[in-house]
Amino acid sequence: MKEIMARLKKDKVGIVGVIGVGLVLLLGLFGPWLSPHDSTEMYKEHMLEGPSATYWFGTDEFGRDIFSRVVEGARVSLYVGLISVGIGASLGFVFGLIAGFFQNWVDNLIMRIMDILFAFPDILLALTIVAVLGPNLENTMIAIGIVFTPVFTRTVRAAVIAVKEMEFIISAKAIGVKTHKVIFRHVSPNVLAPFIVQSTLALSGAILTEAALSFLGLGIQPPNPSWGAMLNESRQYMEIAPWIAIFPALFIIVTIFCFNLLGDSLRDLLDPKLK
Amino acid sequence: MFAYILRRLLMLIPVLFGISVFIFLIMKMIPGDVVSTILGTEATDEARRQLEKQFGLNLPIYQQYLQWMGGVLTGDFGVSLRTGKPILGDIISRFGLTLELTMLSAFISWIIAIPLGIVAALKRNTSTDFGVRIISLLGVSVPNFALATLLLLVLSLAFSYYPPAGYVSLFEDPMKNLQMMILPAFVLGTAMAGAVMRMTRSSILEVLRQDFIRTIRAKGASERIVIFNHALKNAMIPILTIIGMQIGTLLGGTVIIEQIFSLPGLGQMVLTAINQRDYPVVQGAVLFIATVFVLINLLVDILYSYLDPRITYK
Numbered sequence: 001m002k003e004i005m006a007r008l009k010k011d012k013v014g015i016v017g018v019i020g021v022g023l024v025l026l027l028g029l030f031g032p033w034l035s036p037h038d039s040t041e042m043y044k045e046h047m048l049e050g051p052s053a054t055y056w057f058g059t060d061e062f063g064r065d066i067f068s069r070v071v072e073g074a075r076v077s078l079y080v081g082l083i084s085v086g087i088g089a090s091l092g093f094v095f096g097l098i099a100g101f102f103q104n105w106v107d108n109l110i111m112r113i114m115d116i117l118f119a120f121p122d123i124l125l126a127l128t129i130v131a132v133l134g135p136n137l138e139n140t141m142i143a144i145g146i147v148f149t150p151v152f153t154r155t156v157r158a159a160v161i162a163v164k165e166m167e168f169i170i171s172a173k174a175i176g177v178k179t180h181k182v183i184f185r186h187v188s189p190n191v192l193a194p195f196i197v198q199s200t201l202a203l204s205g206a207i208l209t210e211a212a213l214s215f216l217g218l219g220i221q222p223p224n225p226s227w228g229a230m231l232n233e234s235r236q237y238m239e240i241a242p243w244i245a246i247f248p249a250l251f252i253i254v255t256i257f258c259f260n261l262l263g264d265s266l267r268d269l270l271d272p273k274l275k
Numbered sequence: 276m277f278a279y280i281l282r283r284l285l286m287l288i289p290v291l292f293g294i295s296v297f298i299f300l301i302m303k304m305i306p307g308d309v310v311s312t313i314l315g316t317e318a319t320d321e322a323r324r325q326l327e328k329q330f331g332l333n334l335p336i337y338q339q340y341l342q343w344m345g346g347v348l349t350g351d352f353g354v355s356l357r358t359g360k361p362i363l364g365d366i367i368s369r370f371g372l373t374l375e376l377t378m379l380s381a382f383i384s385w386i387i388a389i390p391l392g393i394v395a396a397l398k399r400n401t402s403t404d405f406g407v408r409i410i411s412l413l414g415v416s417v418p419n420f421a422l423a424t425l426l427l428l429v430l431s432l433a434f435s436y437y438p439p440a441g442y443v444s445l446f447e448d449p450m451k452n453l454q455m456m457i458l459p460a461f462v463l464g465t466a467m468a469g470a471v472m473r474m475t476r477s478s479i480l481e482v483l484r485q486d487f488i489r490t491i492r493a494k495g496a497s498e499r500i501v502i503f504n505h506a507l508k509n510a511m512i513p514i515l516t517i518i519g520m521q522i523g524t525l526l527g528g529t530v531i532i533e534q535i536f537s538l539p540g541l542g543q544m545v546l547t548a549i550n551q552r553d554y555p556v557v558q559g560a561v562l563f564i565a566t567v568f569v570l571i572n573l574l575v576d577i578l579y580s581y582l583d584p585r586i587t588y589k
Contacts, residue, residue, distance in 0.1 A: 013408075116293040119565050121527025124545070128298075128561055131549040132305050208418050212531055215420045216546060231424055235535075238428050245428055249421040257416035264412065 014265025020258025027071055028078040035068035040223045051243055058243040060233070066244060069225040070251050076226050077255065080141050081207040087145025088206075089199055092152020097191075099153065100160025101183055111157070114150040122147050126209055127218060135218045143213075144206050155198045159191035193270040200266055204259035211252050227252045279580070283573055294565050295347070299340050302558045343558075352559035357551055362559040366541065370563070373533070373540035375445060376463065377525045379456055381518065383464030384471055389514070391468075392475025393502065399480065407472060414469025419528050423462045423535045442539055459536045463528050467521045474517040478510040485509075512583050519575030523568050 009015070027034070036056070037043075043063040051058045057066035095114070099107040117125065129143035163169065164187060172186050213219030214228030222229065227248045234245035314322060327333050331342050346353060352362035388411075395407035430436040438458050445452045482488065483506055491501055530542035537543075541560055548556035 112289070112293065115290055116297050119290060119294050119569050120561070121523045121564065121568060123527035123530055124561060124564060127530065127545070127549065128301060128557065131557065132301050204416070211418060212420060216531060216534065218549070228420070231421060235424060235427075238424070239431055242428055242432065245424055249425050252421050253413075253417050256418070257412065260412050260416050 011265050011269070013261055014269070017258050017261030017263075017265055020254065021262050024074055024255050024258065025078065027074045031071040031075050035065070035071040037065035037068045039068040039072035039225050040064065050241070057247045058241065060230075060241075060244050061237050066230075066247055069230060070227070070247050073225045073227045073230060073248065074251065074255070076137075076220055076224065077207045077210060077252075080137070080144070080210040080220075081203050084141040084144035084206045084210070085148060085199055085202045087141065088148030088202060089152050089195070091145070091149045092154075093156050093188075093195065095149070096153040096156025097160055097183060097188060100157035101164060101179075101187060103161070107157075110153065114153050117146070117150045122205075122209060123212055126213060127216070130213060130218045135213075135221060137220055137224075140210060140213055140219045144209050147209065148202050148206060151202065152195070152198060155194050156191050159194045160187055163187055163190045197263060197267045197270055200259060200263035204256045204263065207259070208252075208256055276581070280577055283576065287569060287573060290569060291566060294569070295344060295562060296340070298558055298562050298565070299343060302554055303336065305554060347559075347562070353555045355548075355556050356553045357556075362556055365544065365556075366560055366563050369539060369541045369544050370567075371444070372442075372538060373526070373529050373542060376456060376460055376529055376532070376538065376540060377522065379460035380463035380467060380525055380528075381522065383460055384467040384521075385518075387465065388468040388471035389475050392472045393479055393507070395472070395476045396479035396483070397502070404476075407476065411469040411472040411476075414465055414467075414472065416469075417466065419462050419466045420531045420535060422465065423459070423532060426458065426462060427535075438536060440537070442537070455536070455538070459532045459538065463525055463532055466528065467525060470517055470521060471514065474514050475510065478513040479506055481513075482506045482509045512579060515575060515579055515582070519572055519579075522571045522575075526564055526568055 036054075041064065043059060043065070045063070046054075046059050047061060047063040049059045049063075057070060060066055060069070095110050099110040120128075126140075126143045126147045129146060130139055133139035133142065169182065169186055172182050177186070210219055211226065211228030211231075214226040215232045217229070217232065220226035220229055222233075230248040231245060231252070234241075234248065238245040314326065324333075331339055334342070343353070350363060352366065354361055355365070391407050391410070395404045398404050427438075439451065439455055442455065443451045479502075488501060488506060491505055496505075526542075529540055530546055532538075533540040533543040534546055541564060545557060545560045545564070548554075548560065
């Protein structure tokens with residue numbers, strides 16, 4: 001871990017990613033204290049006003065403060081991102097561990113189900129699941145979690161297969177350590193590196209998918225702010241009030257960019273092949 | 276080769292079967308039934324029963340599946356709840372547009388990504404390489420709908436340009452069709468370019484490190500011959516794989532892009548059907564898109580083993 005931190009310090013691009021992700025996390029955590037207005041409060045006399053001292057990013061067509069909505073949107077994005085990656089990663093971790101360790105009919109069954117899920121374009125799968133469950137916050141997270149399960153399962157399974165032929169695992173089995181103990185005590189810590197990289201990359205994917213679903217009106221429902229939904233609503237008014245499109249778009253792009261920078265650097269750092 | 280393709284095609288059957296079962300079951304999980312959607316809540320029992328019988332909803336679930344699948348296999352995807360028109364005809368007429376958009380986007384992404392990726396690999400660890408890395412990460416990070424919105428905003432404010440309204444097919448008026456398609460294809464293409472750029476760079480680097488390249492250089496071949504005749508040819512295989520995977524992202528991306536640019540393609544069809552709760556249409560269109568995706572992946576796989584003689588068709 002120390003070695004990783006030392007190498008991360010040398011990687012300038014990685015540092016930009018860390019700082020960017022850190023800022024977005026702070027924005028999400030302390031958002032309510034930072035934003036000057038309530039994100040759903042409508043100031044009817046101040047509709048579609050440009051950026052000013054009172055309304056830093058201007059106001060939207062209902063007179064709501066865009067800065068406060070963007071900040072609240074960061075909260076929503078991160079929340080959805082973390083929970084849905086949590087769902088996908090835990091399911092994928094368990095399935096991948098089981099499939100990789102046993103490599104029998106259970107493996108076959110799990111992997112064929114994952115193949116089926118993989119046969120759908122991400123957005124389409126998420127869209128279909130949300131359409132069935134009904135569009136709201138919880139179902140958006142469930143849908144994105146399911147979409148990300150196969151990639152975690154594959155990553156963990158591949159890592160487990162690589163680890164399990166190593167001598168220390170064979171020795172552990174030889175001295176009679178119980179199967180579940182071998183799996184959880186000895187195999188799983190060794191698949192953490194690819195798992196962490198995958199999680200960081202999946203976070204940006206999950207945030208992007210949430211924004212896309214909300215953009216299509218099938219994610220977070222109004223009046224709750226979501227960057228994707230804000231961007232969609234802005235399209236009607238953006239020619240007379242460009243700021244209502246620019247700020248949410250900018251935040252989506254910068255956030256995903258920083259998560260990708262971080263994920264990329266982590267991959268280079270943790271991939272033993274690139275040492 | 277032929278036996279290999281045949282074997283791969285046979286292996287598709289269980290996957291496609293799984294996909295169809297998955298779509299069928301997930302559609303059955305929808306709360307509330309189709310009958311109430313059509314008739315409203317105040318329908319008589321008699322009317323409900325009649326409609327249930329018409330849709331086969333009174334049968335056990337596996338029979339409902341068999342009925343649907345039997346139809347699909349004989350080219351009958353059922354009819355739309357809204358328009359009463361056969362679903363397959365609609366799918367096919369819209370598929371042309373989505374396919375055109377996907378192909379055009381893929382093409383745009385290649386002409387951006389492959390040259391930039393090569394340049395980055397050749398000038399490794401210089402500012403050019405760094406610049407390409409940033410561009411490719413931006414390409415991956417900017418969501419297509421954000422790029423589309425910002426692009427439309429800039430074009431309208433700065434150049435007073437609006438994309439032409441009213442869709443015209445490629446066969447009616449190729450020039451006007453291209454005018455309509457170029458913006459959406461550009462948006463989708465740049466999103467895909469990032470990943471292709473990165474893959475091109477790393478696989479060229481990988482190939483340049485190999486012995487045969489050193490031999491060719493030692494024989495006095497010019498750098499141009501080394502790159503274009505030898506390195507690029509060998510680097511194409513991983514690039515092709517990523518392109519195959521990206522086609523899926525493109526097909527998914529068309530859902531959003533078609534909506535933004537009001538293009539009547541398959542993606543827009545799915546979205547409209549979801550909003551109108553026209554579930555047989557959703558079911559049919561999603562099955563169709565997933566099948567196309569699986570077939571494209573198969574095609575890439577076959578091409579892959581065709582290009583790389585080291586891969587045996589066993």
